[in-house]
Amino acid sequence: TGPEAELGYMLRPDLHGRGIGGLAARAAVAHAFATRDITQVKADIWADNVASARLLTRMGFVRTVQEQVMAKARGVMTASETWVLTRGDWESLEDAAKTG
Helix, strand or coil: CCCEEECCCCCCHHHCCCCHHHHHHHHHHHHHHHHCCCCEEEEEEECCCHHHHHHHHHHCCEEEEEEEEEECCCCEEEEEEEEEEEHHHHHHHHHHHHHC
């Protein structure tokens, strides 16, 4: 695959549902592809985090791995998902957005 970056974010619950996460994630991914020689951006989320899965889907990420991991924060085995956005997919989506 080549060099990659990782996307991570966390918002206070009172800020959920306002579009802040999407704006920040898009800005971070755009910056990463514009300033780094990377082939993809990766994001790991808990499988029960529906809002993050929706956000990643809207951005063009594709789920690539599902596994059970020990979640230190939860103290139990937890379903985890890895999502990937390639540079080519990002550029195609950005071109489509510009042409409307």
